[in-house]
Amino acid sequence: MGGEEKLVGIKEIARQANVSIATVDRVLNNRVGVSEKTKEKILGIIKELDYQPNIMARRLSSKKTLKFAAIIPSVSQESDYWSAPLKGIQQASIEMKDYGVGIDIHLFDQNEKESFISLAKEVLVKGYNGILLAPMFEAESIDFINECEKLKIPVVFINSDIKNQKTLTYIGPDLYQSGYLSAHLISYFVKDADQILIVNISKEIDRHHHLLRKEEGFRKYYTTKQRGTKISKLDIHSTDYQSVKIELAKYLEREKVNVIFVTNSRVSTVAEFLDEGGYKNIKLVGYDFLEKNIFYLKKGTIDFLICQKPQEQGYKGMMVLYNYVVHSTIVDREYFMPIDIVTTENYLYYKNYLNQN
């Protein structure tokens, strides 16, 4: 049933158009040197025959090998979150190697804006055919993708989005909604008069717009369903344990907090503090499937982790890039990962899934 299409090639098109294959090739790759008349004619035949170029032959013949770049933060000692997207990118790299695609991975320090700027400058001149970017620094990332657009280099965002940018797509969580979901989740075990503390831990909070998006979503829930719950906020600008400890201790000394919501993966640092200080009654919700976080999840210090399939973000991001430049596949501007709720009951399956890829 179905499928009696004879494989039409560049040759058949040339025959029907009474031209040589070279001319057909020229219009296919829209190079110069073909008159408007014959171009139209050939395009008509191509459309009529529903010609699909044989990418095998294309890649075989073409000397130029595709080059993609990934620009993501390096894994820091405070958080190994980025090792997961990295792993996904490497997986994609292995799979694409056979198909004539090379992937370079460039790492910057997410606490050093300058490291990103200089890296971006380097990457621009290397003539990549596509770039996967984790836009941690908003303004600098916008500058970068503007340059990319001039050079006609498609860019894919992962992990966090910058709205209204002319990037190919964004792959990652709906940050706002993940904050909203966290709020909803927390509402199940919060009493009306309780106080919820939002904790942002980042050296560059003002630049890290994605933390703010989560906070926004979180607050939205409680402004619609106001029940007297008090929402407060604590920004901690150092990521090391001692700093976090000092700041938290100071805050908890004068305020009675029932729930803490940490807007990124540094939740384990808070967990360590709560554990050490014997704060048994404070519920804790945070982000990401990291070893340290799982440790405190098992222990019961962390109640919920919101996860965003970090590995798949890297893998899918590269695949989208590939499908776009090779197959001209059009994708949605936003590709939201599901928001997974990981608890002590189901973390094992999630873990297996991550490792089996």
Add this chain to the structure above:
Amino acid sequence: MGGEEKLVGIKEIARQANVSIATVDRVLNNRVGVSEKTKEKILGIIKELDYQPNIMARRLSSKKTLKFAAIIPSVSQESDYWSAPLKGIQQASIEMKDYGVGIDIHLFDQNEKESFISLAKEVLVKGYNGILLAPMFEAESIDFINECEKLKIPVVFINSDIKNQKTLTYIGPDLYQSGYLSAHLISYFVKDADQILIVNISKEIDRHHHLLRKEEGFRKYYTTKQRGTKISKLDIHSTDYQSVKIELAKYLEREKVNVIFVTNSRVSTVAEFLDEGGYKNIKLVGYDFLEKNIFYLKKGTIDFLICQKPQEQGYKGMMVLYNYVVHSTIVDREYFMPIDIVTTENYLYYKNYLNQN
């Protein structure tokens, strides 16, 4: 940094071995017509050079196109569960078309054992290079894969596994553990003296071993953590609403049930009954992200749905097959999908994920 390997080809090997490329090709595809001595020599050079065949050129040159088959249940009016794996398989089909792979999809009636047997017979003689199978009928499936092994056709199981079979891999949920997880989940809202009813709805329950695996896991939880909870069971051998209604009504008339656990996607039928009968206080847990189920999840009749990424099962199954026959990639015997807990709070993200693929 890294990667200065010159692309060695069949030509270079031939040169180093002082033979023609034809001879090298013969040993690569281990065909006859080459002496043991030169064969060894060539194999040595291949190993030393770490030669990786260019699959582009291979598929271009090779006239034979790969053919895979999928054998899965057809979507029935009682459940459209299988439309999801089907969609995943079709997705894989589209992607593989360019790479010289055709996928045929064969559907059988999961209520008619005979339809599977005759289908299996048909498929065997068609000379497929790989088969994706949903082994609904245990004994018949074992017969089938034994035939496949004789013919050297790799087989991948999806959705449910048959242990100790020489299949390439199994892709799907850990059925036993998903039952266990359901039990754990239910334990949060069950009181010590409550009664939990396990409901199996299937025309061929004895044959549908995968329902039993879930039940096993479920019961295991309560035998370890016995708290006086009574676990009972109801097998319903007709899948239509009227039959389910009659059986359930009969049971609930004489027994006080607090929680119902439905071992497959037919949970919506039970939900419909509970809804109609006004059983407000019975908690309900079942399987799969189907439209009907989501309807009752939103309504609150169903409390939790356990989901197993059905679409991805079909997609990944085909990909594993492809990677095995094309790249000789070795895979684990079991590839467990994560067990997702879908509630009225997060179903939307799950849905988006399914549709965006």
Add this chain to the structure above:
DNA sequence: CATATCTTCGTTAACGTTACCGTAATTTAT
């Protein structure tokens, strides 16, 4: 009007592999 410069197009050799066909070299049968 001759020459130079474009524009438009055709010819052809790659790319790495497969597989058919032919032919030495070797073994077996007579």
Add this chain to the structure above:
DNA sequence: ATAAATTACGGTAACGTTAACGAAGATATG
């Protein structure tokens, strides 16, 4: 011994596409 059959190998045309090279014909320049 010679003929026949077998084994081991080489030569080469595909597969569909790319791109370098060159050749006409058209247009412009002096």
